[in-house]
Amino acid sequence: MDAVSEARTLAQSGLGLEEILAHLRSHGVDFGDSMWVLAKAGILPPGAAKKAVFDSLTWADRRGRHVAFHEDVVRIADDLAALTGPSQQSGDQVPVISDVPRRFGDQVPVVSAKPGVER
Structure with missing residues (x-):
């Protein structure tokens, strides 16, 4: 069963949002994907899903x-x-x-301002 179907089934069985998020995380669904799963499963609209995941106890250590x-x-x-x-x-x-000055070293790709122009 995919994460969206699983989350939907858990919600329909009466599990709360925190329990659903904890289940998703324990099964390898990351912070950002948890937002997507809640929205795609129809549990919350996208904006509310983002806020719910961000404010959750499940993801408090990553906030x-x-x-x-x-x-x-x-x-x-x-x-x-x-x-x-x-x-x-x-x-x-x-x-x-x-x-642009950056903190991440020289591994940032060089992107041209205009198509076909190399820098």
Whole structure:
């Protein structure tokens, strides 16, 4: 039985959300996939599923990592917005990912600003 069917069956049998999440995690379903499973199984709408998983006791030990990840994403998006400025709408070439300072070493792929342009 797949995780979606399993979660649906568990919900229909009267198990609570925390018990369903604990079951999913013990069977290898990760944090992000738990949100997807709850939504796909019709247990919660996507936004509520995200909040339920984030706020759950089952995933409390991972919450700090996910908050830090989202803060990094926002910071990087802000950095990119500051680098590109309003010229992006005029069709000018914008800086590429390789121009953005990063903490993760040199393993980030170099992406060109325009198709067919190598950097």
